[in-house]
Amino acid sequence: xxxxxxxxxxxxxxxxxxxAVMSVQPAFGQxxxxxxxxxxREVAIPVDPQRIVSLRGExxxxxLLELGANLVGAGGVVSPAINGGQPYVRGAFDILDxxxxxxxxAFVGGDNDFDIEAIAAxxxxxxxxxxVAAATDRLPQLEAIAPTVLLIFATNDPRLTGGNTSLExxxxxxxxxxxxxxxxxLEAAFADxxxxxxxxxxxxLGDPARVVVxxxxxxxxxxxxxxxxxxxxxxxxxxxxxxxxxxxxxATGPSVAMSAELLPQLQTDFLxxxxxxxxxxxxxxAIRARFDETLPGWQEFVHAAKYGQHIFIDREQMRTATxxxxxxxxxxxxxxIVLRPFTALGEATLAx
Amino acid sequence: MTAVEVxxxxxxxxxxxxxxxxxxxxxxxxxxxxxxxxxxxxxxxGVVLPMGSFNLxxxxxxxxxxxxxxxxxxxxxxxxxxxxxxILLGILIGAMLAVAGALMQSVTRNxxxxxxxxxxxxxxxxxxxxxxxxxxxIPPQWYPALGMVGGALVAAFVLFxxxxxxxxKFVLIGIGVSAFLSAGISIFLTxxxxxxxxxxxxxxxxxxxxxxxxxxxxxLPWAIAGxxxxxxxxxxxxxxxxxxxxxxxLGIRGFRLRIILIVTSVALTAASVAAVGTLGxxxxxxxxxxxxxxxxxxxxxxxxxxxxxAVLVLLADSLGRLVFAPxxxxxxxxxxxIGVPFFLWLLxxxxxxx
Numbered sequence: 021x022x023x024x025x026x027x028x029x030x031x032x033x034x035x036x037x038x039x040a041v042m043s044v045q046p047a048f049g050q051x052x053x054x055x056x057x058x059x060x061r062e063v064a065i066p067v068d069p070q071r072i073v074s075l076r077g078e079x080x081x082x083x084l085l086e087l088g089a090n091l092v093g094a095g096g097v098v099s100p101a102i103n104g105g106q107p108y109v110r111g112a113f114d115i116l117d118x119x120x121x122x123x124x125x126a127f128v129g130g131d132n133d134f135d136i137e138a139i140a141a142x143x144x145x146x147x148x149x150x151x152v153a154a155a156t157d158r159l160p161q162l163e164a165i166a167p168t169v170l171l172i173f174a175t176n177d178p179r180l181t182g183g184n185t186s187l188e189x190x191x192x193x194x195x196x197x198x199x200x201x202x203x204x205x206l207e208a209a210f211a212d213x214x215x216x217x218x219x220x221x222x223x224x225l226g227d228p229a230r231v232v233v234x235x236x237x238x239x240x241x242x243x244x245x246x247x248x249x250x251x252x253x254x255x256x257x258x259x260x261x262x263x264x265x266x267x268x269x270x271a272t273g274p275s276v277a278m279s280a281e282l283l284p285q286l287q288t289d290f291l292x293x294x295x296x297x298x299x300x301x302x303x304x305x306a307i308r309a310r311f312d313e314t315l316p317g318w319q320e321f322v323h324a325a326k327y328g329q330h331i332f333i334d335r336e337q338m339r340t341a342t343x344x345x346x347x348x349x350x351x352x353x354x355x356x357i358v359l360r361p362f363t364a365l366g367e368a369t370l371a372x
Numbered sequence: 373m374t375a376v377e378v379x380x381x382x383x384x385x386x387x388x389x390x391x392x393x394x395x396x397x398x399x400x401x402x403x404x405x406x407x408x409x410x411x412x413x414x415x416x417x418g419v420v421l422p423m424g425s426f427n428l429x430x431x432x433x434x435x436x437x438x439x440x441x442x443x444x445x446x447x448x449x450x451x452x453x454x455x456x457x458x459i460l461l462g463i464l465i466g467a468m469l470a471v472a473g474a475l476m477q478s479v480t481r482n483x484x485x486x487x488x489x490x491x492x493x494x495x496x497x498x499x500x501x502x503x504x505x506x507x508x509x510i511p512p513q514w515y516p517a518l519g520m521v522g523g524a525l526v527a528a529f530v531l532f533x534x535x536x537x538x539x540x541k542f543v544l545i546g547i548g549v550s551a552f553l554s555a556g557i558s559i560f561l562t563x564x565x566x567x568x569x570x571x572x573x574x575x576x577x578x579x580x581x582x583x584x585x586x587x588x589x590x591x592l593p594w595a596i597a598g599x600x601x602x603x604x605x606x607x608x609x610x611x612x613x614x615x616x617x618x619x620x621x622l623g624i625r626g627f628r629l630r631i632i633l634i635v636t637s638v639a640l641t642a643a644s645v646a647a648v649g650t651l652g653x654x655x656x657x658x659x660x661x662x663x664x665x666x667x668x669x670x671x672x673x674x675x676x677x678x679x680x681x682a683v684l685v686l687l688a689d690s691l692g693r694l695v696f697a698p699x700x701x702x703x704x705x706x707x708x709x710i711g712v713p714f715f716l717w718l719l720x721x722x723x724x725x726x
Contacts, residue, residue, distance in 0.1 A: 098699055107699075128698050132574045133581060135698035136454055137426035140446070152574070157582035164453055 050145065055196060058172035059151050065167045068198040069146035073139050073166070075131050076150045078111030078251075079173045082340035083190045084148075085116055086206070087199040093142045095131035096120065102298045111340035114298060115348060134158075140165050148196055169196050173341075186251050186341040193341070206343045214259055217350055221260055221358050228261035231357065232288040232365060234268050236278075238310045244283065246276040251339045253292065256349040262357070280315040283322060289365050290357055291324040294335035304332040327363040331356045395607075402672045405665060409679035416683065417459055420690040425697045426450045458583035461591070462689045462703070463682040465580070465644050466654055468595050470681020471602050472640035473655020474662065474673050475633045478609050480542050484718060486656035487523070487641040490546025493650055494553035495519075495526030496642040498560075501572055505560050516594050519642030526553065527638050578651035578704020580689045587647050594643030599678065601636040605629065606670040651704045653711020654681050660718070684710070 051067040073093040074081040081094040096107040103113065107127040112118040120127045126142055129135035132152060139147070139162070147168040153159050162168040173189055187207070194203035221228050235253060237245045248254060248268050263269070267285050268276060278286070293311075296302035311318060311325075319325040337348050389395045421437070422430035428450055436443035436451040443451070469487075476485040476492075487493050499522030500515050510518070530549055534542045557576075561569050608629050612619045616626060644651065661684075662676030685703060688710070692701035 129700050133577075133579060133700045133702065135425050135693075135700055136581065137424045137450060138698040140450060140454075141426045157584065157587065160584055160586070161454065161582065164449060 055169065057169040059170045063167050063169050065169060065196060066145050071142065071144045072197060073128060073142060073144040073147045075134060077109040077131060078340040079189060080148050080171060080193055081109050082112040082116060082342050083193050084197055085112055085118055086342045086344060087194055087197060087202045089197040089199050091125050092144060093126040093128045093139060095129060095134050096127050111336050114334065114336035115340050115342060115344045136161050148193060185255050190341040210343045210346055217354060218260065224358050229263045231262045232265055233257050233262040233290045233292065234265050234286060234288045236286065236291050237293055238307065238314055240310045242314060244278040246278055248275065252345045252349045253333065253338050256346060256353055260353055283315060283318060286322065287365060288324050289329060289362065291330045293332050295332050296336055297334050298336065323365050329362055398671060399667065402667045406675050406679060413463065413679065413682055413686065416686050421455055421459065423694055424455060457585050457588060458580050459686065461583040461588050462580050462686040464588060464591055464595055465648050465651065466681035466685030467678035468598060468640040468644045469651060469654035470658030470677040471599060471674055472637040474659040474677040475602055475637040476655065477659050478670065479630050479633045482543055483660065484543050487637055488652040488655060489550065490530055490543060491526040491550035491553055492523040492638050492641050493645055494550050495522040496645040497650055498522055498553050498556050500646060501557060501560050504572055515646035516590065516643040519646045520639050523638040523642045527634050575649040577702040578649045579702035580648055581700055591643050591647040594639055598636050598640040601632060602674045605632055606674060609670040649704065651707060653707050654684055657711055657714050658684055
C-alpha cells in the first residue's frame, strides 16, 4: 500500500492557504503598515485597529484599557476565590477595576489556552499575544484569523534586543494599538510626577542610594525568592534611586533563589514582600506566618524585619504595565520609605 | 493478487488472506463489534462537529464539509482549519496511544503496563522539552524522532534492569524511572526561560487545541508505520501467549517479537507526545475497554484499542472544549479525571497478586 502523502499534503496546504488569505484580508479601506514584533516577525497590521484581541492580562490588556484602545476580547483567569468565580483579568481587575461583566469586552478563555473560535467570532483586525503563542503551535491559528503581533515580557529572553522594562513594553503595545499619542501624553504626565517625587526624596533623605531596599517573597516551598527585576516594583525602586544589597545587585539572573541559610546576608533598610488583596491565602498575615515557619526567629538577625521595616505591596496592582501601576508603586514607596521615620541599617545592631 | 476468505471455524473464526502475503484470522462477532465502535466514533463526530463557540448552524457546517465551494470564508476557517483537524487529531492520537498501551500490556503480560507508567512518555517528554527549553532551533518535524530516542532509551534502560520485559517487576522499575524523569522535567521547568516554561507547561498539559493539518501530517507516518507493525505481529503475539516452549516450536522468536512490540509502542507514544504533549491513561484504559467490548485475542485487541482510544480522546477533548467554553480544559486533564480512578480500581482488583 502506498500512502499518498504528497497529494494529500498539497490539497490540504492549498485549502489552508485559500482559507488563510480569505480570512486575513483587512477590512475594506483599512490602512495598513508593517511592524516588527518582539520575536523579529514582520507583520502587516492596521494603522488604526478597530477590533483588538489581547491574550495577556497585566502586560497587554491592562495597558490597552488604560489607553482606551479598541479592545473587543481578552483572555482571563477563573478562580473560585476571586470575582465570585467570574472570569477576571489579572492586574486589570485590581488596578483598573476592570470587570468583563460590566464591559462589552468578551472573555475568550485563558491567556495560554484560549478558545480559538471565541476569538474568531469577534472578527478582530489585530491580535496581540505573548511570545509563548509562537512556541505552542498556536500562532498559525491566530494568524488565520487576524494579523498577530507577539510581545516578549520575560526579562531574560535572549530574542529581545530592545528594552524590556514595563514602560518600554507598554510603548510597543501602544504603538501596535495605534495609541502612541495617548501613551506619550500619559508618559509626560508621569515623568513630571516622578521629577517632583525625586525632589522630595532628595530633600528628605539626601542621597537615596544610602537606602538599601530589596524584594523578597516566600511562597511556602522552603526557599525565598528575591527578584532583581520585578515589573513596576523594581523599576520604581530604580527610578527613585534606592540601592540593592550586594547579593541582589551582583546576581547574574533576574532572580535569586535563596535558602534560609543565606537570609542573614539580606541586610537592607527595607524588605518588600508582595500579597494579593483578592486572595485570602496571600494576605500579609499568611505571608508573615510562612516567613516564621521557614526560619523561626528570623526577625532577630534581619534588620528590616527587626525594626518593622518589612513591608507589603499588592502584587497584582503593582505588576501591570500601566501608569496606574507606576503611580501606585511610587506612592507606596513614598509613603512607606521616604515620608516616614525608620531605623537605618548602619544605626542598629543585630543579634549575632 | 486476490483476497480469499478461509473459514477456520465455521461458527467463530475465519481468516482473511491476500495471496501468500497476508493472512489475518478474525471472528465475525469481533468485526461486528468493531464496526459498532466505528459507528460510535462517527456519531460522536456528527454531534461535536457542529458545536463550538463560533455560532455556526449545523446546516452551514455540513455545507462547508461536503460542498466547500459554496461555503463562506468564515465557515471554511472554522470547519476546515479548526474543527476537522482537531477531531481527526483526537482520533489519531487516541488510536496511537491506545495501541501503544495494548502492545506494552501484551509484552509485559501485565494489564497495568502503560507507556506513561513505565517512563516511556517521560523519556520522550524530557528530550523534547530539553530541545524546546535550550532553544536548539530543531524544527518540530523532528520532535517525534527525538522523542522516540528518549522513549527508547528509557525502555532499554528498564529492560536492562529487569532483563525480561515481563511481570510486575518491569512495571515497578518503570514507575521508578518515570518518577526520576519527572524530577528532571521539574528541573527544566524551574530553571528555564519563563516564556519557554509557559509554553512547555501548556504542551505538557496534553491539549489538542493547537491541532492543525501540519501536526496531523507530522504524526500520520508514525501512526501508519506503528499500526501496521502492530497488525502484522498479532498472530505471533497470540502464539507467544502459549508459552515459551510452544511458541518457539511454532517458529516464534520471543525476544525479537518483544523488541518489535516495545519499539513500536515507544514510536507511537513518542509521536503522540511530540504532537499533543503528555496525554496520559489512554494506553491504560483503552485496551481494557477493548478486551471487554471486542475481545482479547491480539487482532481484536489492537483494532478495539485503537477504536476505544479514539473514542476516549475525542470525548475528552470535546468535553474540555465545549462544556465550559470559552474556558478550555486540556484533554490530558479530562483523561486524568477518568484514568486515575480507573487505575486505582485496577490496582484494587489486583491487590492480592501485586
